[in-house]
Amino acid sequence: MEQSVQIITVSTQDLDAARGFYVDGLGWQPLLDVPGEILFFQVAHGVALGLFDAVKFAEDLNTTDVTGPAGLTLSHNLPGPDEVDRLLAAAERAGAEILKPGQRAAFGGYHGHFRDPIGLIWEIAHNSGWAVDPDGTVRIGLIEA
Incomplete structure (x- = not known):
């Protein structure tokens, strides 16, 4: 596959x-x-x-059994912490529950989490070690200090 x-x-x-x-x-x-x-x-x-x-x-x-995996998040990476905070605020205004306000992340970047009205959890992040090449290849490297 x-x-x-x-x-x-x-x-x-x-x-x-x-x-x-x-x-x-x-x-x-x-x-x-x-x-x-x-x-x-x-x-x-x-x-x-x-x-x-x-x-x-x-x-x-x-089927009637549509249970799925637990612990799922969808993540959205942004250019900087200010953009993270703006998107978290917009999500909250739209009805999301903020689970974790924007803050320095253990991985060295900046992130926060919200749960949308149907239960999906989103991570909104700034991760300077994340890059996508023009051909779509993802690169994950070390985080800037």
Whole structure:
């Protein structure tokens, strides 16, 4: 199997809350919005995030057991600490719960966490050791002091 991910799909009990948070609150533009079923956003080059109504998600999988992994976070890296603080504040205004305000991180950068209205946890970070080459290759190096 090729080491690749194009779509990350997350089940949600409240698709309308997800739409309100991401579209109305944060201003994201949907790739596809099927009310009562699924909402897709492009989140990176060639990568989409799907938020799927829990009932429809279970039907699509032909199962009633849709439990998934615990401890999942989605991370967004920004150019600096000020941008981290601004995005955390915007997320809170849009209805997110701040789990960890912006602060110096153990890895040497700066970060904070929020939980969106459907339960997804986001890390908003500035990590100077993170870089993406023009061809999409990720480089993770040492953090600036």
